[in-house]
Amino acid sequence: MAITVDVVSRRTVKPSTPTPPHLRSYQLCWIDQITPVYHLPVVFFYSAADADADLEILKSSLSTALASFYPLAGRMSGNSIVDCGDQGVDFLEARAPGADLSEILSSDEPDLDEVKKFLPCSKGEASCCDSEPTVILSVQATVFRCGGIAVGLCVSHKIADGRSLFSFLQAWAAAARGSSSSENSPSFDGAAVFPPNANAVPYEGEKPPENKPPQVRKRFVLDGPRIAALREKTASSATTRFQAVAGLVWRSALRARPRARAAVATLVLDSRSRTEPPTPIGSFGNRCIAILVGIPRDVVENVASDVTNESANNVLEAEMGAAVEGVDAEYVRRLQGEDGWLRASELTLEEVQKCGGLAEAGFDMNIFSSWLRLPVYEVDFGWGPAAWACTTLLGPSAMVVLPRPPSAGDPQGMEVWASLGEDEMAELQRELDKLVPLNPVHHVGQP
CATH class of the missing domain: 3.30.559.10 (Chloramphenicol acetyltransferase-like domain)
Incomplete structure (x- = not known):
């Protein structure tokens, strides 16, 4: 095309x-x-x-x-x-x-x-x-x-x-x-x-290493029944659709990497519903906070090496679920003072330190975000819902999920955009072929 x-x-x-x-x-x-x-x-x-x-x-x-x-x-x-x-x-x-x-x-x-x-x-x-x-x-x-x-x-x-x-x-x-x-x-x-502070400056992030392998970007369309089957394989019924898919992508990346070291996942959460009292949905600006989930090297080794161990297969989803559960009104309250930005930095550093990511070997990071709760297909200019909508924002080692269009008739399905190293993407494709048969249909007829 x-x-x-x-x-x-x-x-x-x-x-x-x-x-x-x-x-x-x-x-x-x-x-x-x-x-x-x-x-x-x-x-x-x-x-x-x-x-x-x-x-x-x-x-x-x-x-x-x-x-x-x-x-x-x-x-x-x-x-x-x-x-x-x-x-x-x-x-x-x-x-x-x-x-x-x-x-x-x-x-x-x-x-x-x-x-x-x-x-x-x-x-x-x-x-x-x-x-x-x-x-x-x-x-x-x-x-x-x-x-x-x-x-x-x-x-x-x-x-x-x-x-x-x-x-x-x-x-x-x-x-x-x-x-x-x-x-x-x-x-x-x-x-x-979230009061501003003169010392709060834009986050620059870590520069990728010069020898970082090329990234491959790909979209996977997963239907609702397959995602439900994937959730059933996790240890907890509380695992969300997003966490189940993020866990699969993260696990595939860990298994394809040439060496095991500490791993960190960044999850993007909307704080509006987590404040006390809840912040109005129309509260304008950036209200999303990034939380980190750190996995030490020994756990990474278990995940990467033992594909038959159920506890190893579910640890990523369990850790993500626990981290999200911990972001309650008290957690958000600590970020609302004049030094809220500093407290957020401290929490980030603590998580990296706790998993051993500050050691000489360093750590690998993946970023996961979800648009499933956004009204992507409720933007109607008079022509009805969009036939398709997407974002092009997809950085290295990242995943973003979006809902499927209404015309697909699959409200529990999702579109998964992933950017991974070549070997990581190949491993993800193998896992998807084995665990979650794909539905390649992009759209089911124009409205």
């Missing part, structure tokens, strides 16, 4: 009403502050009836939604403030004159590099936007030859996590449908919940 996408126009969309002067400076919370400068990309593919009219509705409704989500139309000012001066967002109109939507939907092996063509940026990765780097939100609407539309967005992760992004998307879609519902109204309480 090689699709040509031509950008035919670019304009700036500003909020429909001016942002009041007293809201001009939007204060980031410490979670925002430590988030690196990169953009969160997502693309939705829709069947549409009248493309030109639909594009005009998209632009006008975007302006309406920005009046409530005004920081998205602002500009970053340093690492602590958004200047909400209604500078606007970029809106690109594009055409794919030689392609139909069916070419995307019928692909069993979607190419993320091709999907990135439907984003308003050159890479769909860190610091990706073509315009000035302080632009917070960019949108691209691409019309296919058949009349279908791809709506792609890149939003700065400095000020929005997945839940915030989808609250905005649902508000924008509601405006496009002519709805005035306040269900997705945002609350900008981040600085009050």
Whole structure:
């Protein structure tokens, strides 16, 4: 699949009403502050009836939604403030004159590099936007030859996590449908919940070693019954769909590595439901916290060497489940003070130290995140749910899972995007072939 996408126009969309002067400076919370400068990309593919009219509705409704989500139309000012001066967002109109939507939907092996063509940026990765780097939100609407539309967005992760992004998307879609519902109204309480600190700086992460093997990116579509069967193999009935699949991916990576050393998994959790009282779902900004699950080298050796040992096979899921269970209201409360960012760093260091990851041999890390609880297929601009939606954000040794489209008729299924070393991916493929027969169907007919 090689699709040509031509950008035919670019304009700036500003909020429909001016942002009041007293809201001009939007204060980031410490979670925002430590988030690196990169953009969160997502693309939705829709069947549409009248493309030109639909594009005009998209632009006008975007302006309406920005009046409530005004920081998205602002500009970053340093690492602590958004200047909400209604500078606007970029809106690109594009055409794919030689392609139909069916070419995307019928692909069993979607190419993320091709999907990135439907984003308003050159890479769909860190610091990706073509315009000035302080632009917070960019949108691209691409019309296919058949009349279908791809709506792609890149939003700065400095000020929005997945839940915030989808609250905005649902508000924008509601405006496009002519709805005035306040269900997705945002609350900008981040600085009050997680107070900022001048010493909180963006996390740079560890640089991968120069000899790190090439990464392979691949998507696996797992149906609900197969995932249920996988969960039954774990030691606890409390193991979630996500944990069961993450455990399988992690275990495959451990077994394929040439030497055993401490292993760390990073899990991304939404803190909104874990605060006391619970933070409103419309709380805007980064509310996700990263927790680490450390496995010492001797356990890694057991997992890697004894494929028939049930306890070894289930230890990863058990450790992830226990770590998630431990993130309760008290845990989150410790992160809410003025030194919350420092406490988060200490907790991270403690987990790495506890598993022996600070020894000379170091440790390997995998990152796991889930979009299963996000309303991915509830973004309806008037054309119904998307035929398919995905993100192109997939770093090394990472996995992200997304729900399947409603048209697939598989609400318990998921799409698993993984980026692993070549040997690790081959091991994962063997495990999936053996334990979880794949359903390669990408989409079950256009709506």
